Amino acid sequence: MNERHKEILQLLQEQKEISVNLLSEHLGVSGVTIRQDLSQLETQGLVKRVHGGAVLNDTDDISTRLVFHYNQKITIARKAASMINDGETVLLEAGSTNAVLAKELTQKKGLTIVTPNVFIARELREYYDVSVILLGGVYQHQSESLIGTLTKLCIDHLNFHKAFIGVDGFTPAAGFTGKDMMRAEIIAYIVQKSPQVFVVTDSSKFGKMELTRYFGAEDVDYVVTDKRIPTKERAFLEQAGVKVVLA
Template sequence: MNNRQMEIMNIISKESKINVNELARKFNVSQVTIRQDLRALDKQGMLKRVHGGAVAITDDRISNRMCLNYRVKKRIAREASKMVQDGETVMIESGSTAAILARELANKKEVTIVTNSLFIANHVKELNNINVILLGGILQKAAEVTVGPLIRSSLDNIYVDKFFIGVDGFTEETGFTSIDMMRAETVRCMAKRAKNVVVITDSTKFGVRGVTHLLDTEAVSTVITDSGIGKDYEEFLIEKNVKLIKV
């Protein structure tokens, strides 16, 4: 995604609808160029093309959540990608920042992604240098993820160095939390197969409490977030020997 497309995503996250003519004037490019941008973003599931422009996806799909705070999530994902080596196998759970990370790994050579996210698998399927191992289980259609006991057997003989996850909340009392119990259980199963668990999330999740426990603070090795994280949370994570990276 180029800088102009990133700015288009920023605009549509605020205005919900964008017009080809207005964008062409704003960026001082042709309407053909803008249509190409919108076509590319539509193909990635980032927006929906309509006559004369495009509209934001308004449901709770990952593609819609990717639009929110997109620039911040992009920086977080780019920083996380630096942890991945050419030829490495990593696990990535579902989430908007996780999906952006999966695309960032296109800059690596022969990376394998183990995931329970059908969305992520589709999001990178045309990238020749990324291989995907999709974990089987019960499909949550709205979230496009697999969950349930079959995940455990799917994980047999799979061990990775890094497992990247998003979260729905964090407080000092609860640790990392989620809004979905079955997905939380799946994350815990996947985390047991990784040497290092890396949380990738924007700072708005700190101070928010999800409905169910996800992981203890001590179970996470690294947190990558933006500079908006509160000082108290920053100090708490460091005290718990969690490596904190701010972008």
């Protein structure tokens, strides 16, 4: 995927629908080139062509979501990794930022990573110095997460020092929210079990409310995000006792 494709996807995430003419003007290329770009992105399942433009495909697929705000996710993941010590056991729930974090953690020594997410486990398959525990459960095809009673039983039998959770939204009224109702129960269970809870997410998620409430600010110890977090949401979190760490 080239830089122009990434910029098209970023614009679509911000505006939901955008015309070929506007993309052509913004990116300084011809309409023919933009149509070719959109056709390639549609083939990859990232966008859907509509008359005169395109809309973003709404998906929980991690490999797709990795594209959005990728530079921020790398910065956030590196900051989060610096807060993890050699020899610890950490749980990475799911989400694109956690997928980037998983790769960053391969530089640590004696680390054990627990995850209910197949994508994250697969990202670590070539790193033999990292111990990986993949939780059991019912497999969600699109998100590649494992959910259900068996997943909770696995969590019950494990201890970990820190849990890292990805979210889709946060507002002071709704708390931390997400699009996936099926994962919500497992996320709440992880948060209840973990001695320390870290939210890792880029600043675009703040001020947004999604369908399902995952947990509240009172359940979180740290939020690791980028410097564009809105002042209102940051102040609310800090007043609630959450340590906001800027990457």
